[in-house]
Amino acid sequence: MSKRHLSSRGKSLLVLSGAGLIAGSGLWFFGYDQTPQASVAEFSSGQQQTISSAAAPDPIASQQKAQVAPEEPTQANSFRTPVSLGDTPFVNSLEGTDIDGQLRTNAAGNLVVDLQTKDFFDYFLNTVGEVAPKTALDKIESLARDSLPGPAAGEVMALLEQYLDYKQQALVLGNAQLDPARQQDPAYQLSVFRQALNDLKQLRSSTFSSDTHRAFFGLEEAYGEYTLASLDLQQRTDLSETARNTLQAWHRRQLPDVIRQTETRLIEEEDLHSRRQAILAKASSPKDAGEQLRKSGMAPDQIDDVVAYLSEREQFEGTFDQYQAELTRLQQAGLAPADLAAQKDQLLESHFDDEQTRTWARLKSMESPSR
Numbered sequence: 001m002s003k004r005h006l007s008s009r010g011k012s013l014l015v016l017s018g019a020g021l022i023a024g025s026g027l028w029f030f031g032y033d034q035t036p037q038a039s040v041a042e043f044s045s046g047q048q049q050t051i052s053s054a055a056a057p058d059p060i061a062s063q064q065k066a067q068v069a070p071e072e073p074t075q076a077n078s079f080r081t082p083v084s085l086g087d088t089p090f091v092n093s094l095e096g097t098d099i100d101g102q103l104r105t106n107a108a109g110n111l112v113v114d115l116q117t118k119d120f121f122d123y124f125l126n127t128v129g130e131v132a133p134k135t136a137l138d139k140i141e142s143l144a145r146d147s148l149p150g151p152a153a154g155e156v157m158a159l160l161e162q163y164l165d166y167k168q169q170a171l172v173l174g175n176a177q178l179d180p181a182r183q184q185d186p187a188y189q190l191s192v193f194r195q196a197l198n199d200l201k202q203l204r205s206s207t208f209s210s211d212t213h214r215a216f217f218g219l220e221e222a223y224g225e226y227t228l229a230s231l232d233l234q235q236r237t238d239l240s241e242t243a244r245n246t247l248q249a250w251h252r253r254q255l256p257d258v259i260r261q262t263e264t265r266l267i268e269e270e271d272l273h274s275r276r277q278a279i280l281a282k283a284s285s286p287k288d289a290g291e292q293l294r295k296s297g298m299a300p301d302q303i304d305d306v307v308a309y310l311s312e313r314e315q316f317e318g319t320f321d322q323y324q325a326e327l328t329r330l331q332q333a334g335l336a337p338a339d340l341a342a343q344k345d346q347l348l349e350s351h352f353d354d355e356q357t358r359t360w361a362r363l364k365s366m367e368s369p370s371r
Contacts, residue, residue: 080104286310323351
């Protein structure tokens, strides 16, 4: 059977650069200090976010309708692409990695369209720049046709063409200009973010079937809405801190389980990190810091590393005070510049016996008024 190739629309995308094929994030984050710490990538295996606003014809319409289904157990009659490419990576940057996502069918031989499908596409499309666009597309096609029944492989290629069309439109809107005079205005930033998310949803609903839209982007959009709500709460001046935190927690509970669990974990980790930083700031000695960190639940091997580092810094500070006193006397001795430079080098080496501590000393000396 001869291979089915992309139509003229798909072929036209081969001239796009890597940036075009993996058009950048359409959920525009503007550097809010308190923006939620998680990113959608954590919930969707690292795939790129995209934005666009124009509808496109559905190239999959003439193909057998792809079945959108949840994850199901492996069945004897199902087919799927390999987990990895073995010892030969597709590109050097992917060496040692398994393939993100997978193409698979159900027992009836119908293509299962879910987030793994999108991840599979992105795994190869994101290599454009290291390889030519055609090379990445050909690899997707060869894996689909070698691993899946003919009709399912045809569905994959139609869906890939649809996805590429979406990416192309995303590239256009990704270049939209913001108002330079208002870029630092939080209210303007929030309105742009809200419009971007709405445009993104409109594009997706126009480009993909509702099931594919939900399978590919459901988690991403849920997190986008959560982020919008979070930024809106931050800008509200009519709410107390307690009310703001309560509403933030309420919005978090509306997230799908997988996102809510990750978001909650990140918040807890950030809180724990802040508490441990406070411990280090207040500790009277490395030993005291170690004891307080033990009470906070830090693992013993991690405590040992922290205490060893703090002890090393404590010893360095004592040695540096001696070094700085002698350096001040040396600088006041009226030596010729060349002799002073030589004496300073000898003094540094006599007090600090490794390059790391000598570097610390040089940097600390630069902060001293008597340098």
